[in-house]
Amino acid sequence: MSAPSAADFDRLRQLVAIDDPDSRPTRTIDEVFTGKPLTTIPIGTTEDVTAAFAKARAAQQQWVARSVKERAAIIERYRDLVIANRDFLMDVCQAETGKARSAAQEEILDIMLNARYYARRATKLLASKRVPGLLPGIVKTVVNHHPKGVVGVISPWNYPMTLSISDAIPALLAGNAVVVKPDSQTPYCTLANAELLYQAGLPRDVFAVVPGPGSVVGTAIVNQCDYLMFTGSSATGRSLAEQCGSRLIGFSAELGGKNPMIVTKGANLSEVAKAATRACFSNAGQLCISIERIYVERDVADEFAAKFAEQVRAMKLSNAYDFSADMGSLISEDQIKTVSNHVNDAKVKGAKVIAGGNARPDIGPLFFEPTVLTDVTDEMECGRNETFGPVVSIYPVDTVDEAIARANDTEYGLNASVWAASKAQGEAIAAKIKSGTVNVDEGYALAFGSTAAPMGGMKASGVGRRHGADGILKYTESQTVSTARILNLDPPLGISAPLWQRLLTPMIRVVQALPGR
Known part of the structure; x- marks a missing residue:
């Protein structure tokens, strides 16, 4: 067990969502334990993000057409690959973050837990659900869940596998594509997992990794995504919340703590x-x-x-x-x-x-x-x-x-x-x-x-939740479909409009008195 080899980094570098990454300006990635250079990573641009989103939107249409069961099978295969490759993943994690191996293993365990939980429960959590309609037996009401589209994930350096991959898994299972900006200090933690996702059968354009500075790549993701998941400081979270609010898109964040x-x-x-x-x-x-x-x-x-x-x-x-x-x-x-x-x-x-x-x-x-x-x-x-x-x-x-x-x-x-x-x-x-x-x-x-x-913060520690039903449904738009099965709300034949209006209030009162209402 040691820092990954140059060949390992060269292989993973080709997975960035950047055309011809070897021709781009780069940032040096150091081995934290020693301060010595490990490798380099190409620096993404706004244009790279735009291209990744264009490909992601096209790929998402085919991805959402697959059943939840098919999508879950890919995540289950990915989980198996994580277990089989855990030593390599922990080597990458230690090299980029400098953490003890026990802390690196926490990331592996978290991915295993999230992948299994959502792969096994996504079908039920995302299924259309019948709910009580306005008038029992007369109105049928169903709630559907549609994917947001392309989810942006901006992840930090401290738990770079957990906070990029585990947050992406429910978004993918919900039928979204995902574009990730890993922290500039820890891009290979995300890329090492991207490699396993692709090996498991995930279409490459459905999960795109664009490395680069937050001021460029992060801003471009915020400006183009349909939903943003962010983990980082409360100060940055406030700024991103304002930007998402101006675009009227959803936003979830785990922020600081004392x-x-x-x-x-x-x-x-x-x-x-x-x-x-x-x-x-x-x-x-x-x-x-x-x-x-x-x-x-x-x-x-x-x-x-x-x-x-x-x-x-x-x-x-x-x-x-x-x-x-x-x-x-x-x-x-x-x-x-x-x-x-x-x-x-x-x-x-x-x-x-x-x-x-x-x-x-x-x-x-x-x-x-x-x-x-x-x-x-x-x-x-x-x-x-x-x-x-x-x-x-x-x-x-x-x-x-x-x-x-x-x-x-x-x-x-x-x-x-x-x-x-x-x-x-x-x-x-x-x-x-x-x-x-x-x-x-x-x-x-x-x-x-x-x-x-659900897991998340109160007050300045966050908005929204990861884990549980909240952790996958936040990546969806809920849709209510109500069908008039026998009659609509126009007056039935033979009843005048004034009489019908007088009858509506006592009718609704009776309905509300029924069990389960």
Whole structure:
């Protein structure tokens, strides 16, 4: 297991939706672990996006003509190919992102879960459904679901397989074509999966990958798509929402988070401390749903902090292409600067570092230790702003109610974690947290992995949902077809118009009193 070969990258490069990619200007893709160049990627243009959309619109007409069952069979074959090629996919993921292999495997597992869930349920979820009509037995009403057309997906660098492919799968099953702009730092994660989709039988023009800068390729996708799926910062999400609104097209987004964990008296502190290392530091904290704030009842706060700090100090950082590492690298100079600035600012303003706190260039150019802070205040950069890195703060609280109030005191509402003395207490606390997902006795994986349930953010953390019925129906236009089976709403023969009008209200009242209305 190692970084993919030059031949691997050359093969995948030919899959970009760009004519003659070898003749284009390129961007260098570095191996994050070492900072050394891995390969290059051609830079797409507005014209490339326009061409991809033209081909996608033509291909979508043939794609939607296939049955949902046929489309699902392709996604099932793709899932099998993902499993068979998982080591190569994880190699690509580690090379481009610098994450530990365990975090790379999360992406494989997520794709497997989404592909299986939607492939097996798409037919039922997309089927036309009979609903009660205006007048039982007289009016037949059916709801149909039609694909939007061509869906645009703008995906980020932190989970580049999950957040491009898993979001595209339900769109494809719903009968749409998809045009993806992968993040410029991680295009081969998307291309490696595109190769498997094509091998599974997906027509190439139905799923097009156009790499390039967001200001060019991303803007062109927003201007031409029929629906946009975006994952990224809340600031960018607001801008894209405005652009989609001006075009009156649908928009779904998972955005930023400053996710809280609540720990109460009676919780198993050793268990919480161990699990919190995953909850806070998976993918070096570069995870929208990872934990950055921990509120602990004061009676057990010192004990928890000591146990957690001990676990964090024992974490192994490594650039190995195997499962030996607990945490990998940050992805870029920008990320390590943000993390360093947040930690240094906190220290200067009085915060205490009880674990970590230092860059680790001895391991690789972008490594930073998992870091635990106490005595953090709102005046510090990391107090209320998302760090999106391996930094978490512990806050003692006097009561559970205070913990809930402080957990909710943020513009974000993406994910939360609760550890209590009992499952019942944990679930009661979870119900009071203003967050799209809440995990009881886990950090984030249980809710995110429950693909039958909707996942997304409240407040500034997102719009719309992925997963579950919402995750596929958002890519469709619902259509109501009502048929007059016996008579329409004109007066029946022999009844005058005034009498008919007087009869309508009591008729509807009787209908509404029927069972099931």
